[in-house]
Amino acid sequence: SAEGFGGLDALAAAAKKEGALHVIALPPDWANYGELIKAFEAKYGIEVESENPDASSADEIAAVKSRKGQKRAPDVLDLGIAFARSGAEEGLFAPYKVEAWDKIPAGQKDGAGRWYNDYGGYVSIGCDAKRIPNCPTTFADLLKPEYKGKVALNGNPTKSGSAFGGVYAAALARKGSFADIQPGIDFFGELKKSGNFIPVESTPATVEKGETPISIDWDYLNAGYADQFASKGVDWKVAVPTDGVYAQYYSQAINKDAPHPAAARLWMEFLYSTEGQNLWLKGYARPVLLPAMTADGTADKTFVAKLPKVGGTPSFPASAELDKA
Numbered sequence: 001s002a003e004g005f006g007g008l009d010a011l012a013a014a015a016k017k018e019g020a021l022h023v024i025a026l027p028p029d030w031a032n033y034g035e036l037i038k039a040f041e042a043k044y045g046i047e048v049e050s051e052n053p054d055a056s057s058a059d060e061i062a063a064v065k066s067r068k069g070q071k072r073a074p075d076v077l078d079l080g081i082a083f084a085r086s087g088a089e090e091g092l093f094a095p096y097k098v099e100a101w102d103k104i105p106a107g108q109k110d111g112a113g114r115w116y117n118d119y120g121g122y123v124s125i126g127c128d129a130k131r132i133p134n135c136p137t138t139f140a141d142l143l144k145p146e147y148k149g150k151v152a153l154n155g156n157p158t159k160s161g162s163a164f165g166g167v168y169a170a171a172l173a174r175k176g177s178f179a180d181i182q183p184g185i186d187f188f189g190e191l192k193k194s195g196n197f198i199p200v201e202s203t204p205a206t207v208e209k210g211e212t213p214i215s216i217d218w219d220y221l222n223a224g225y226a227d228q229f230a231s232k233g234v235d236w237k238v239a240v241p242t243d244g245v246y247a248q249y250y251s252q253a254i255n256k257d258a259p260h261p262a263a264a265r266l267w268m269e270f271l272y273s274t275e276g277q278n279l280w281l282k283g284y285a286r287p288v289l290l291p292a293m294t295a296d297g298t299a300d301k302t303f304v305a306k307l308p309k310v311g312g313t314p315s316f317p318a319s320a321e322l323d324k325a
Contacts, residue, residue, distance in 0.1 A: 001097045002269060005262060008099070011269070012044055014262035021048045021263040024063055024074040025055035029204055029228060031119055031220050032283025039279060040270050046263055054203070056159040057083035064092050064255050075264040077253045080161025082322045084115040084251035093253040096265050098272040103292040108249060118271060119220075119285035120249035122240045122310055123169035126222035128213040129235040136214060137239040139173035139187065148195045152202040152212035153188075154221070163201075165248050166216040173244030178321040208232060219308040220284035240310045247310075249288060274298045284308065 005011040015021075021040075028034025030053075037048045051072075052059065057080040064087070067073035079087065087093055088110055095113040109116035125142070127135035132150065136142050142151050155163035171177070171184030191197040202212035207225050215222065219240055226236040252271060258264040270276045277287040281303040293299035 001101070002099060002265065005265070008269060011262055011266055015260070015266040016045055018260040018263045019046060021046055021260055021267055022051065022072065022075045022258075023048055023267075024051045024077070025053065025057070025060050026050055026078060027053040027204075029221075029224055030283075031280050031285035032224075035282070036271070036276060036279045039275065040267060043270070044266060046266070056155060057161050058159040061087055061092070064257075068257050071259050073257060073259055074255055075258040075260045076267050077255065078118065079115070079251050079253060080164065081117070081249060081251050082164070083161070084110075084253055085322070087253060088112075088114040092256055094256045094258065094261070094264075096254055096268060098268050100272040100289060100292075103289050104272075105288070105291070108288050115251040115253040117249035117288045118252045119280040119287045120247055121218040121220040121285055122308070123165045123244065123246045123248075124217060124219035124222045124238050124240045124308065126207070126215045126217055126225060127237045127239070128207070128210060129237045130233070131210055131213045135237045135239065138241045138243045139170050140243055142191060142196060142214070143194060144196075145194075147214060149198055151191060151196045151214045151216070152198050152200050152206070154202045154215060154217040156201070161248070161250060162218050162221070163216075165218070165246055168248075169216075169241065169244035169246035171244075172246055173241065179324065204228065207236065208234060210234075218285075219310075220286075223284040223306075223308050238308050240308055242311055245310065278303065281307075 002008045002011045005014055026033040041048055060077045061083055063074050093114040097113040104116050125136055129135055153163045153166050157163040157167045167184040168181055170187040171181045174183035174187050176183035200206060200212055202215035206212040208229055222238040229236055254264045277289045278300045280287045281300055290299055
């Protein structure tokens, strides 16, 4: 905890002395990371060096291993939960408990503080309403012939937490379960065979150009695109599919060999402060402290009201089920 550094002020002073923070895999338009980084820099006078923003969780782990002992190693990581768990097992992360530790639900953190969930969202279907007359709202819809050559995922499910979430949601839609992801794999096989699936990983650029008119992605990313591209004439609609309600969090971790150990810990404190959590919320992501902040009145009500609507109650896969999948 910050007490190990003599308290938050001493931690901030030590971080300022280090002068930099290395982050990886944080696109500025993903859950409002662009604004989070700027706010941290302005608040503490520490330069954030953001590398390879489009990297996957697998790339992050590879960077930690390949750059061990190097100044350009990443200090902090934002990982899909399966990668956070396996990285902790491999001994890659430094245990650290933020000041808000007790407010993070028990099921959302590693007991030793090697990782803890940060923000989450639901798998959703984004759709360019100007190019697609009838936007799909369920996984079943995606198999309709009218969507030939139109449906994309935002990554490779074996490397990307978001694409993996898409396959899991499809499994739930096809009577699979957290213990059985196979129906989701079969669904994408069908989608490919029908010609509806396109092998283009959706990004803000492909959405804007109309190359991926239907994109399966987290609701906070699709909702962000709706905002981002409205001024450019793109009418981007977002639906959380009622037949496959799947929610998942990402997790934060500190590289055990972080070149800027104080800055890494200060970044964590910032992310889990009311300011940091509300900035994620502004980017349509659901921060892990949202229940606590709703209870104590610190969650920004304007941002809460803008979150995409979801029917049904989400459930989360158990650790063993994630490992198996």
